[in-house]
Amino acid sequence: MTSEPSVEAGTIDAALLETAEGGISAALGDLGRLVRIPGIAWPAFDQEQLQRSAATIAELARDTGVFDEVRVLTAEIPGMSEHGQPAVLATRAARNGRPTVMLYAHHDVQPPGDEALWETPPFEPTVRDGRLYGRGAADDKAGVMAHIASLRALREVVGDDLDLGIVLFIEGEEEYGSRSFARFLSDNADAMRSDVIVVADSGNWDSETPAVTVSLRGNAKFHLTVRTLEHASHSGMFGGAVPDAMLATIKLLSTLWDDRGSVAVEGLRARDAETPDYSEETLRDEAGLPDSVQPIGDGTILSRIWNKPSITVTGIDFTSVAAASNTLSPEVTVVVSARVAPGQDAREAYAAIEAHLRAHAPFGAELTFSDVDLGDGFLVDTTGWAVAEARDAMRDGYGKDPVDLGVGGSIPFIADLVREFPGAQILVTGVEDPHSRAHSPNESLHLQTFRNAVRAETLLLGRMNSRSL
Incomplete structure (x- = not known):
């Protein structure tokens, strides 16, 4: 009262x-x-x-x-x-x-x-x-x-x-x-x-x-390790026949999005809700998006940010540019950070992403998932x-x-x-x-x-x- x-x-x-x-x-x-x-x-x-x-x-x-x-x-x-x-x-x-x-x-x-x-x-x-x-x-x-x-x-x-x-x-x-x-x-x-x-x-x-x-939005963050070799090898001696871990990682990660940059993982859901008017010009100003770079996704801009899932690779363990050599790398670890649409359980979303990655692992690459952090x-x-x-x-x-x-x-x-x-x-x-x-x-x-x-x-x-x- x-x-x-x-x-x-x-x-x-x-x-x-x-x-x-x-x-x-x-x-x-x-x-x-x-x-x-x-x-x-x-x-x-x-x-x-x-x-x-x-x-x-x-x-x-x-x-x-x-x-x-x-x-x-x-x-x-x-x-x-x-x-x-x-x-x-x-x-x-x-x-x-x-x-x-x-x-x-x-x-x-x-x-x-x-x-x-x-x-x-x-x-x-x-x-x-x-x-x-x-x-x-x-x-x-x-x-x-x-x-x-x-x-x-x-x-x-x-x-x-x-x-x-x-x-x-x-x-x-x-x-x-x-x-x-x-x-x-x-x-x-x-x-x-x-x-x-x-x-x-x-x-x-x-x-x-x-x-x-x-x-x-919720979150599903995890570490993904992609392994293709028992040890590093000379890229000149075996390159072209042996898949290195970076090649496998690039091909695998690319399956997470379609050509427009929308998330392409079966089982990740979107929330159906109206959003206020928000222009591409405003997006460019607030996000620092250059004129030459196009926004990704489909639907209204705010629906992409508020009500749909997104996936970002936020970290990578790999040889630095300064230390690069002509070597086929045996494994690569990346940090994958997914944002989950409001209303979807984060555990369900993570399970869908893991299943997608396992189903699309190229060349029989071995995948290891660790440090899983979920939030609804x-x-x-x-x-x-x-x-x-x-x-x-x-x-x-x-x-x-x-x-x-x-x-x-x-x-x-x-x-x-x-x-x-x-x-x-x-x-x-x-x-x-x-x-x-x-x-x-x-x-x-x-x-x-x-x-x-x-x-x-x-x-x-x-x-x-x-x-x-």
Whole structure:
């Protein structure tokens, strides 16, 4: 049941917006501090930086004055004798019949990649042309600071009348597969149980127009090793009679797509849903597609990105150019990353891809599949009160009507949230825009988008604080 709005609601909204505006500069300063911490969950990187990142965020959470308890915790990785990376869990119990909202983001980041491709150092926050550049500036330390900034404003305006239950959950391994995520939820289920979960790890329609993400593709990622020889051989002595592993790999991988670049794997399904207008010109601008290169696939552009499967080869183990010799290679290993249409089970999709590859292995090549990582897609139930509240808050925070957005990427852990907290309404939001270049060199945050995201979330929390369950 919804409580009647008080006569002071408009005044409180105005105060929330004014206070949120006043806190943007401090929030961006703290975001810069976080960007300077190279917290990467891959074991090859310094794990003390993740500890440092978690400790810094825990300090920021305590300083809001909102929480009853703030802890830095880890959980065991199922099937392994090690724990995952550190997460921050801060909790405040609901009072006077108010709902509890969980605010999720992650503090780990992607590796920087080739630093020569960065215009400025990846871990040195740099403002240029209305954007803040740096690894994690958008994905997802901006999500962390949007939560912190909104909580600061909420506390300042509402004070002792803050009755909303709040769970702040800042994960430390999202970019590394959230390996301990499900165990973390089960270990801390009582403390984390919420009525609404806000996942701040998505994007917006553009830098000015907010979006509620209503669909996400799933993922099926694996390593494929193709072997054709017992040992390497001289390419001059045996080339033309003996199939090397690279030849077999190229021929095999080419069967995954048709001539238009659409996925050609029997058993991979598409979702039938309408998509908004989106031009090829916009695609070229946002993706960096040169005039000479044609888009792939068929159907509307957004249906290809949101509602159909895709397959990408994202890595390869093979002789480098510098070390190349006239040799027939015995084996090649590639990383295959598939995006699965919303509504299809990721296990079913992976089984279809594996069956296809085995059926099309050329020259009797031996195939080995390993390091399989699966995650289901997600379709948001948009009928709940929380989605309506979020849309209203975005409209008032951004000054524009929000768009319902599908996302071609994946957030597999949402399935874990649904499983552990089946009664919670899930809102997938974010601070990124199409030019944020998350995971790429020169990742950046549009500063006005961040400002509006903080305004919108502050309004959402303030209005939830006046709602009775």
